[in-house]
Amino acid sequence: MALPRAYDRYWRTNLRYLAILLTIWFAVSFGCGILLVDELNRLRIGGAKLGFWFAQQGSIYVFVVLIFVYVYLMNRLDRRYGVNE
Structure with missing residues (x-):
């Protein structure tokens, strides 16, 4: 069964946001807490x-x-596709 195009676009956009x-x-x-720590410690x-x-707080x-x-x-994506609450 093929997914509707709007459903597919919705999830593709959602996965793009997550990525x-x-x-x-x-x-x-990783970058600021591990790789660049020596430069940032100045x-x-x-x-x-x-x-x-x-490393301790900034990433959180x-x-x-x-x-x-x-x-x-x-919320903006949900409104665009009409699936908001």
Whole structure:
């Protein structure tokens, strides 16, 4: 059974949003917390080295912000396809 075109476009867009947001989170958590830690440790935020801060708290803050961005994007997508609550 073939899926309707609108259903297919909806899920393709949803997966694109997920891929983009997870890529951002990976870049921040792995890139800033592990790969770039030595360069970021030259700067300080709130008394802590910036690389350490990203590894301990920064990636969590970014993840929470990305959750809100995902909610906003999905609400907009739901309205566009008429599946909102």
